[in-house]
Amino acid sequence: MSVEWVPVVPGRAEIGSDNRSILFGGIGPKHMVEIRYRYSIAKYPVAIAEAEKLLESKEAVLASESEWKLALDQGVIFGNQELEALSDCCKGHYWGKALDGRPHSEDDWTFLIAKQWSSGKSTTRLLAKGSEQTKFVRLVKVENITEYPPNPQRLPSNRDIGRILKEEILIALFVGIIPSFVWAYFNASEGYIQTGWPGLVFGGLILGLFSMIFWRPKTISFRLGKNCGMVKPNRRKLL
Numbered sequence: 001m002s003v004e005w006v007p008v009v010p011g012r013a014e015i016g017s018d019n020r021s022i023l024f025g026g027i028g029p030k031h032m033v034e035i036r037y038r039y040s041i042a043k044y045p046v047a048i049a050e051a052e053k054l055l056e057s058k059e060a061v062l063a064s065e066s067e068w069k070l071a072l073d074q075g076v077i078f079g080n081q082e083l084e085a086l087s088d089c090c091k092g093h094y095w096g097k098a099l100d101g102r103p104h105s106e107d108d109w110t111f112l113i114a115k116q117w118s119s120g121k122s123t124t125r126l127l128a129k130g131s132e133q134t135k136f137v138r139l140v141k142v143e144n145i146t147e148y149p150p151n152p153q154r155l156p157s158n159r160d161i162g163r164i165l166k167e168e169i170l171i172a173l174f175v176g177i178i179p180s181f182v183w184a185y186f187n188a189s190e191g192y193i194q195t196g197w198p199g200l201v202f203g204g205l206i207l208g209l210f211s212m213i214f215w216r217p218k219t220i221s222f223r224l225g226k227n228c229g230m231v232k233p234n235r236r237k238l239l
Helices: 048-058 066-071 161-187 192-213
Strands: 005-008 013-017 031-035 037-041 083-092 109-117 122-126 137-141 221-225 231-234
Touching: 005 066, 013 066, 013 122, 037 066, 037 122, 048 137, 066 083, 083 122
Parallel strands: 031 221
Antiparallel strands: 005 037, 013 031, 037 137, 083 109, 109 122, 221 231
């Protein structure tokens, strides 16, 4: 079976999720990438046994998630029920990622980024290091590029921990603690708040944390300036 190659026009694409709830969230932060070079990508996932020959001969390389997403946005790649591996590997996030199309790779990575196809649509999967679940990969042929620029635009190296702590305190207060005291004021026996306030506080904290399963405010996403090309955060309100 021969690989069918399709061209991809240079451009921009968005990757990642700004939802950090446990049930509905994805890999974050959400960000924009810009690919300025031309490349061709396999129209369909390629079986690993066939891909190995092309990889060994250096006729092709594994596609990065950025290259894959730009091709998907342009409607030139497809899949059926395959689970296909890409070249990106991470620790469950994109912090520190270069935004020029190259694969994202972290030291001591724990997950390989893959795409699961179902009924013509794809979802992102994280495969543990050493996993042999996938039998397919996505290949690209890059034109006129021998190495990437030395100083690409990158995402910040770490998330804003102070901002997240502030957000979690506000959520615990307004979602858990205050409602617990309001409930006790109208429903508990007289004097319960004075004696049982530690339990109300603790219960409110647990309720606030439990809400993370279903909901959290959208996190900051990042874009590239239209004219300057510099990475910029998309600011938002906490609540």
